[in-house]
Amino acid sequence: MSILKDKNILLGITAGIAAYKSANLVRLFIKAGASVKVVMTPASKEFVTPLTLSTLSKNPVYSTFVGESDEEKDNEVWNNHVDLGLWADIFIIAPATANTMAKMANGVCDNILLATYLSAKCPVYFAPAMDLDMYKHESTKKSFEKLSSYGNKMIPAGTGELASGLVGEGRMAEPEAIFSFIEKDILDQLPLRGKRILITAGPTYEAIDPVRFIGNHSSGKMGFEIARAAANLGAEVILVSGPTHETILSNFVSVQNVISADDMYKEVHKHFNTSDIAILSAAVADYRPKNVANQKIKKKDPTFTIELEKTKDILKSLGEIKEDQFLVGFALETNNELEHAKGKLKSKNLDLIVLNSLQDKGAGFGVSTNKVTFITSANVVIENELKSKADVAKDLMDLILKQTHA
Known part of the structure; x- marks a missing residue:
């Protein structure tokens, strides 16, 4: 493009x-x-x-x-x-x-x-x-x-x-x-000419067996809009995406497709050291099946129990190793939103966190709009009205430019 x-x-x-x-x-x-x-x-x-x-x-x-x-x-x-x-x-x-x-x-x-x-x-x-x-x-x-x-x-x-x-x-x-x-x-x-931005998008699918998986309703649209906004500012973008129907045509965006949280962890760490900015907007699964069946599990018992184990916290792992990178995380909350988002901002060593709530009509998964709050490492809280995800992406990139003085 x-x-x-x-x-x-x-x-x-x-x-x-x-x-x-x-x-x-x-x-x-x-x-x-x-x-x-x-x-x-x-x-x-x-x-x-x-x-x-x-x-x-x-x-x-x-x-x-x-x-x-x-x-x-x-x-x-x-x-x-x-x-x-x-x-x-x-x-x-x-x-x-x-x-x-x-x-x-x-x-x-x-x-x-x-x-x-x-x-x-x-x-x-x-x-x-x-x-x-x-x-x-x-x-x-x-x-x-x-x-x-x-x-x-x-x-x-x-x-x-x-x-x-x-x-x-x-x-x-x-x-x-x-x-x-x-x-x-x-x-x-363009202000981000010569900069490399790592972005994650979409859900992850955690296999139960060769047919079934645990996932979520993330469409990946927010992450893809952020990638477009970053590319329009001249950045070289590495977009690590879980399964999604979203597409992007740009000479400045390289899409790396992954399936699971572990796939995403490995791909993100492959590119983080050479990135100037990392924006992790993907809805990564917090848990995955501890044991994955090699064959399709037959439907025979009236109940079925799956033992889950935690996935690696990709955002936290980057916060622990970051040097000069500007690190942005996303938080989707349903209660005590601001308090929980501020906690993640600090515990994961982020420079900025984007909070969106499932309580807000028109925000969250599967829609073209979003209502977000930006919280900076200086504890500045910036509330936004309901906007298209494309406009939210532009607002986010504008704030990052101000924060990084790019």
């Missing part, structure tokens, strides 16, 4: 021959899971058609301030450049001609692309495209400098054969290179 998934990307196209590459750039963004809208200068339509870009982006293309209503062709509608600028998470101008860059650098606003640029609140990237002598001209260099001083990011032009027949600098970067440049730039700015 690309870091650009679910991003709103606004692509600005100006009147350069390299505009033909913009269709492929739209396709790359769409394949990455982004939403794409296109704004063009009127002259750029001579190089690539709005119909092509609209079909690929699945959105209308904007090239004038006033357009026709889809419902009534006689009615004109205002194409609001402010709304476009606010909609975008990322604005890319590719190709960026010498003419458009000079206007951008000096605040000239004579078309919808330039008006949108001046309205945008998001990061702006520009990919210059022009002939060799234009690219090397002092006025063009000043445009580069000015635009960069405003916080815009230049995607360097490549060297190759130009439309004039000359060979040299000024060729717009290829769509794949533009895509990679933006993706890398975003990743490098």
